[in-house]
Amino acid sequence: MRLVFLGPPGAGKGTLAVRLAEHFSLAHIATGDLLRRNVQEGTELGKKAQSFLERGALVPDDLVIAMVKERFRKPDAKKGFILDGFPRTVAQAEALDQVLSQMNSLLGCVAYFETSIGTIIDRLSGRWTCTQCGMSFHVRNIPPKRKGICDRCGSKLVQREDDKEETVHRRLEVYEQETAPLIKYYEKRNLLKKTSGDRPLEEQFEFLKNLCLESVA
Ligand code: ADP
Ligand code: ZN
Numbered sequence: 001m002r003l004v005f006l007g008p009p010g011a012g013k014g015t016l017a018v019r020l021a022e023h024f025s026l027a028h029i030a031t032g033d034l035l036r037r038n039v040q041e042g043t044e045l046g047k048k049a050q051s052f053l054e055r056g057a058l059v060p061d062d063l064v065i066a067m068v069k070e071r072f073r074k075p076d077a078k079k080g081f082i083l084d085g086f087p088r089t090v091a092q093a094e095a096l097d098q099v100l101s102q103m104n105s106l107l108g109c110v111a112y113f114e115t116s117i118g119t120i121i122d123r124l125s126g127r128w129t130c131t132q133c134g135m136s137f138h139v140r141n142i143p144p145k146r147k148g149i150c151d152r153c154g155s156k157l158v159q160r161e162d163d164k165e166e167t168v169h170r171r172l173e174v175y176e177q178e179t180a181p182l183i184k185y186y187e188k189r190n191l192l193k194k195t196s197g198d199r200p201l202e203e204q205f206e207f208l209k210n211l212c213l214e215s216v217a
Contacts, residue, residue: 001082002081003107003111003212005110005111006113008115008120008179009124009175010127011197014032014136015201016204018134020205020208021082026080027071027079027081029077035049035059036053036134037134040131048060054161058088058089058174061095068096072099088182110191111211112183112186114197120168129160130157131158132150132156
């Protein structure tokens, strides 16, 4: 299975991607998590990406595309993957098409999380993120078992800098301008499957599980 999760910040892509990747033994490739890890570790890529992340702007396509290509080379990606947060621009989608055709493979489907603004704001303002594994929690909807600690890996949870209100507005603008055109891009290729990002977690999980099972590639 090779899937893309598309939708605005706060749509639930990451939360569902983690769970579905575990369920189907797929690689979860989250470009936001990979970039944040590079920033934490102070790599060359991290140094270049940091200011974009802080502003809620997109990291330049060439950097992100190179990072994803490298990630695809890891053995776990051969079994299939969920791309979460990539592609985010038409140029990235074109690069993805190219890479996949070089690997002689195709996307199975693109799940588009159509999400209301109320849900987005509620999810981002209540979100706590693991500093190590990237898992997301929510004060009310998905509280961690122990306050401030990740259920999955035991590391510390923090509120992301870019989940602050001003930056959230910027990220939503960037989403509308740069990423929303991908809805048409994948519609034209008959790959787009819509789901409501407002659905509660369990219901969304069931829906996406069936989508994965039906997906052709
Ligand atoms: P969310 O989906 O909640 O916005 P992510 O963790 O996916 O959060 O992304 C956080 C930030 O990482 C983005 O605002 C952007 O700066 C950067 N980023 C992530 N993926 C990409 C990408 N494909 N292209 C460019 N920048 C990206
Ligand atoms: Zn964790």
